[in-house]
Amino acid sequence: MEEKSRKNPSWAKAFSVYRHPRVLGMLFLGFSAGLPLLLVGGTFTAWLRDLGVSLAAIGFLSWVGMAHSLKILWAPVVDRMPLPFLTPLLGRRRSWMLLAQIFLLVSLLGMAFTDPREHLAWVALWAVLAGFASATQDIAIDAYRIEAAEKEFQGAMAASYVLGYRVALLAAGAGALHLAAGLSWSVAYGTMAFLMGVGILTTFIIQEPDVFVDEKTRRLEREVAVLENGNGEKKNFFKDMRLWFAGAIIGPFADFWQRFRFTGLVILLFIGLFRISDIFMGVMANPFYLDLGFTKTQIGNVAAAFGLAMTLTGAALGGVLVARFGIMRMLIATAVLAPLTNLTFSWLALLGPEMYGLVVAIMSDNISAGMAVAVFIAYLSSLTNTAYTATQYALFSSIMTLPGQFLAGFTGVLVEHISWFWFFISSALIGIPAIFLAILLARLANPDRIKQPGHGRKS
Known part of the structure; x- marks a missing residue:
């Protein structure tokens, strides 16, 4: 009975993880990480189109966002290379955070004071700089999150990060668009640059984690x-x-292979497939709502605002459930929920433009997605060795998004050949392999049982 109590803490204790200072700090770091994403993505393309920039140019400029998928290429530098002056002052993780945040601040101000109609090349240059700075900040924050707290706090750290991230997306999306409509795009981007101060201030307030490297x-x-x-x-x-x-390149991969051997191949395959059903269907979500007959206002109110609230609810719930039941059991549960909730959209396709149907579909999908993100971040964190945190986590996060992003490019062609009903059925079916891999990993590489080298802090 005592052993069961130790493994499954009370609900009150599970919720108490959100009072941990470093869990609270992740809320603001998550905001800093999420803010630039749309400013070089959806909001950026809306700005360019609003000012009359050609669709061809906008299409090429969308490649700016690829920096996040390529960050594994320079993650070893962020992981191991000290920065003059900053690293002795702030430490390894905070120094790279601050450098990236300063570059983000400068590049967003550059975009704010440059007119794309007259200097499109300069706007593109500022956007590229912002994209790479944003990806670099992600590398440092991901490493900090894993190293700053013990394993039992990782679910809450992930949930707090997701909460801040999603609030930032709301600010950089709807907030920037409202500012641009009421004032100007320069004011919108200048305001977003000012909000980067949240991340800079947090970087100075938090403490550098002490990292234990095992023998x-x-x-x-x-x-x-x-x-x-x-x-x-x-x-x-x-x-x-x-x-x-x-040490920086060979070491992280040799360490991963040494710890997991051939099970590591199963882990990497699972990482690539876990979110594939969500990413696959997500690209076609808004076109589906419009084709079904919902208005833009309805989509904004339910899919955006209400959907955000449900995602945050799911992320917070995921953090609590990880603390209560452990990572692996929740990983299996969310692997099952992802394709199941996709089926609610098949039901909505048959139902038609009924608001209650949209609410049910958005609620089920976003809660499960929020849970999945929080649980999966905690799982990926448990796989890293803090001697190589940034490099190994960047590898995992790149593998996590690339397969889904690649396949998502063909979703438009697929919808043209099959109905919306069967499209969402297919998006559910491609999520089934992840369920079997999660069950297999529960036997082969359960992170709740494997002692992860390097996790923990110096006493």
Whole structure:
């Protein structure tokens, strides 16, 4: 009975995780991470089209958002390279956060004071800088989130992050559009640049996490260094760069393989498939509502505002349930919920433009999606070694989005050949493999049982 109580804490204790100072801090860091996303995405394209920029140019400029899918390429630099002046002052994670936030502030101000009709190339340059700075900030914040709190707080850390992130999306989406309509686009982007101060202030307030690197990881790095040093070559710049590359690039992948072996391949496959049904159907959600006969106002009120509230509810619930039942059981549950809730849209396709049907579909889908995001972030965090947090998490998050984003490009063609009803059935079916992989991982690589090296802080 005592063991059961230890494994499954009371509901009061489960909810108390949200009072942890670092869990509260993640709320503001999540806001800082979410704010730039639409400013180089949906809001950015709306601004360009509103000013008469051609659709072809807008299409090419949408590639700015690819920085988030490519961040694995420079994550090792963020993970291991100290910054002059900033790292000694703030520490490894906060220094990169602050640098990225400063670049975001400057680039958003650059966009605010540049007219795309006269200087489109400059606007594109500022947007590219903002995209890469945003992805870099994500790398540092993800690493901080994993290292700053113990494993039992990771679900709440993820939920708090999602809450701040979603509020930022509301500000950068609906908020920026209202400012642009009432005043100007310059005021809208200038205001968003000012809101980056939330992240900068939070970076100064929070404390740098102390990271424990276990002896097994240290031994692995020493072995890699010995291999690099085996030729007896004297110390020089190129040799130092090779040694850094071995620790920053080879080390994270060697560590992952050493800990999980062939189970690691199952884990990576699962990461790529877990969110695929949501990403696949998400691209066609708004066109579906319009085709069905809902007005833009109805879609905005229910799909955007009410949907946001349901997503936040799901994220908070996911954090509590992880603390109550553990990561793996909730991972299986959310893997099942994702395709099931997609079926509510098939029902809505048969029902037609009835508001109660839209409310039910949005409520079920967004609550399950919010839960899934919070649980999945906690799961990915549990897989990392804090010696390589930024690199390994960036790898996981890139794998998580790329398959769904690739397949989503074909959804328009699919809808043209089948009905909306069967489209959502198909989006549910492609989520089934993730359920079986989650059950398989419960036996092979349960993160609640595996001792993760490097998790914990120095005493």
